[in-house]
Amino acid sequence: MTSGQQQPLPILxxxxxxxxxxxxxxxxxxxxxxxxxxxxxxxxxxxxxxxxGPNAFHVFKRLGITDAVRAKAAMxxxxxxxxxxxxxxxxxxxLDDQFINRFTYPYALIHRADLHRILFDACxxxxxxxxxxxVKVNGLTDHGDSVVLDTTDGEVRGRALIGADGLxxxxxxxxxxxxxxxxxxxxxxxxxLPISEVxxxxxxxxxxxxxxxxxHLVHYPLRGGxxxxxxxxxxxxxxxxxxxxxxxxxxxHLRFRDAxxxxxxxxxxxxxxxxxxxxxxxxxxxxxxxxxxxLGDAAHPMLQYMAQGACMAMEDAVVLADEIAHANDDxxxxxxxxxxxxxxxxxxxxxxxxxxxxxxxxxxxxxxxxNQFLQARTLEQTLDGxxxxxxxxxxxxxxxxxxxxxxxxx
Numbered sequence: 001m002t003s004g005q006q007q008p009l010p011i012l013x014x015x016x017x018x019x020x021x022x023x024x025x026x027x028x029x030x031x032x033x034x035x036x037x038x039x040x041x042x043x044x045x046x047x048x049x050x051x052x053g054p055n056a057f058h059v060f061k062r063l064g065i066t067d068a069v070r071a072k073a074a075m076x077x078x079x080x081x082x083x084x085x086x087x088x089x090x091x092x093x094x095l096d097d098q099f100i101n102r103f104t105y106p107y108a109l110i111h112r113a114d115l116h117r118i119l120f121d122a123c124x125x126x127x128x129x130x131x132x133x134x135v136k137v138n139g140l141t142d143h144g145d146s147v148v149l150d151t152t153d154g155e156v157r158g159r160a161l162i163g164a165d166g167l168x169x170x171x172x173x174x175x176x177x178x179x180x181x182x183x184x185x186x187x188x189x190x191x192x193l194p195i196s197e198v199x200x201x202x203x204x205x206x207x208x209x210x211x212x213x214x215x216h217l218v219h220y221p222l223r224g225g226x227x228x229x230x231x232x233x234x235x236x237x238x239x240x241x242x243x244x245x246x247x248x249x250x251x252x253h254l255r256f257r258d259a260x261x262x263x264x265x266x267x268x269x270x271x272x273x274x275x276x277x278x279x280x281x282x283x284x285x286x287x288x289x290x291x292x293x294x295l296g297d298a299a300h301p302m303l304q305y306m307a308q309g310a311c312m313a314m315e316d317a318v319v320l321a322d323e324i325a326h327a328n329d330d331x332x333x334x335x336x337x338x339x340x341x342x343x344x345x346x347x348x349x350x351x352x353x354x355x356x357x358x359x360x361x362x363x364x365x366x367x368x369x370x371n372q373f374l375q376a377r378t379l380e381q382t383l384d385g386x387x388x389x390x391x392x393x394x395x396x397x398x399x400x401x402x403x404x405x406x407x408x409x410x
Contacts, residue, residue, distance in 0.1 A: 009146055010035040010130065011324070011331075012158030014137050014171055016043050018112070019296030019313030020164035021119035025063050026321035028128040035158060036123075037135040037151065039165075045116035048190045048274075049109055049222045049229030051207060051307035054390040057105030059314040062395065068118045073108040074221050076207045083371060084212030087260040091374045093382055102383050103390040109207060109220050111227070115310070137170050142290040160291040160331040162320065164313070167279055169298035175289040181279035184303055186357060187236045189247040189273035193228040195221065197269055202262070203228075210263050211370075213363035215255055217263050230266060231304075232256070232273070235361070247273030278303050280354070283347030288335035295320060300346035305356035308349050308389070316342060318395050345394055 011027055013020050016038030024034045052073065060066040079093040093099070095107045123129045132153065139150040140161060149156040163171025167181050195203060202208075207220040214235040222229050234255035238248075249270075256267055280301045287294040296313030320338045327334035362370045377385075 008033060009157060009159040011160050011162065012037065012147065012149065012156065013162045013164055014038075014149075015164035015166060015169075015296075015298070016040070016120075016131070016133070017045070017164065017166060017296070017313075018116055018119060018310045019317060020162075021116070021123050022059070022063065022314045022317035023162055023164060023295055023320060024123050024129050024131075025065075025119060025126070026317045027324065028123070028126040029063070030321050030325040031128070032321075032324065033128050033130075035130045035132065035156070037137065037149070037156065038131070038133045039136045041134045043120055043131065043133060045113045046274075047112035048192050048231070049220060049227075050112045050115065050310055051220075052108040052110055052115075053308065053311055054100075054103035054105040054107060055392070055394060056311040056314055057108075058392045058395055059311075059318050062318045063119075063122065063314075065118055065122055068122075069108070069110065069115065072114040072118065072223070073110040074205065074224065075106045075108055076205050076220060078206045079107065080206050080208045081374065082208060082210045083367070084210035084216065084259050084263055085367070087262070088371070090211065090371050091377070091382070093379070098379070099383065103386070104392065107207075109222060109229070111222050111229075112310070114223070137165070140171065140174055140292065142292055144291070147291050160293075160335070162293055162295055163298045164295040166297045167301045169294065171292065172287070172294055172298050175292050175294070176284060176287060178281070178284065181281050181301060184278045184280060184354075184357070185235055185237060186233055186278040186303070187238060187247075187275060188278055188304065189232045189252055189275050191230050191270040191273050192222065193230065193269055195225055195228050198228045199265065202266070209360065210259065211360045211362070211367075212256065212259050212263070213367065214361045215259065216360045217256070217259070217266065219266065230270065232267060233278070233360075238277070245275045247275035249273065280350060283343065283350050285339065285343040285347075287343075288332075288339045290332050291335070293320070293335040293338065300343075300350055302346075302350040303353040303357055305360065306349050306353040306389070308353070312346050312349055315395050316346075322395075322397050349389070 010033040013036040024036050027034050060069050081090040136152045137149050141148045146157050147161040163169050210217040216233050218231040280303050287299040295316045319341055323334040323338040
């Protein structure tokens, strides 16, 4: 580049969550300048444990963070589903060599803040990524050759915009305009315990789900067995916007009144729960418009029953970076191709998550039929049923693209 040439405009990303930082990292590794805008005053992640399927490890490999993730993650020995009313085991899926040989990578459990920090630290190592905090986006204008954001920090101009600003996305409101998210009627309470406070018979290295009538409880170890993550979900018409409010222990115990003693005893261990109302949206295929696109929860918010929200956002990031890297300066077309590659897969996860919620919370005859169905399945049948979700094909670059270079990156 000569002294007379202008520096290329950065690609803008709104939202400093897992998806936003994954996108920034993927784009920087492809040679693009990125500016990420976060409305919070500081970069931090709230929440507790999240589950990471083998499909996410294909992303970690692409981003070069596999070792960092493995150092912080726990690898459970089994996925176990218990009947929360009778106490019987419904299904137990070993996560041993057979599972890993089938899907290449393990199933992992990690604190959301740890994964967020790994991505953030990786972004800090890149001289192509600029991170701005305390910047709220009020609106945007796509000029064709650039996108201009109206922010609390003044006008911000970029080559294109990726809205990774979550469930209540400002960017989505302008380019999709489909109103507020759908309130599911399900509430989640989260808490983390020191492992020393957990009964010894529950300290096993498993991801366990207790399925009850319109309720379920998930628990598993975190951070090398130092912590114990609990997520209690129940049906309620209570609504508080956001996802970090204080939970009502009295309502929680009322909803789980028919649970087995083991579940009740665990719930009694927690004095303060963090609550969030579970929301999603119907799948759409118009989350890209011109030089603006969406990613993660901004594009396809989903209920947590598939444990794939973060995984889908990170898959989005590498697919989007792949399409931009081969855009030949036509980012609008790249965004359309990205959307085309992603909308059916993410839509399937969105709709499957709704079904899993009903499946976990079944009551009466439906509960007994669910248990009978799962108990009759072989391990091979169970793994076959997971293949569509955990396969690497979701992010595999198109044939012939691996050696190509983009004009935009130079």
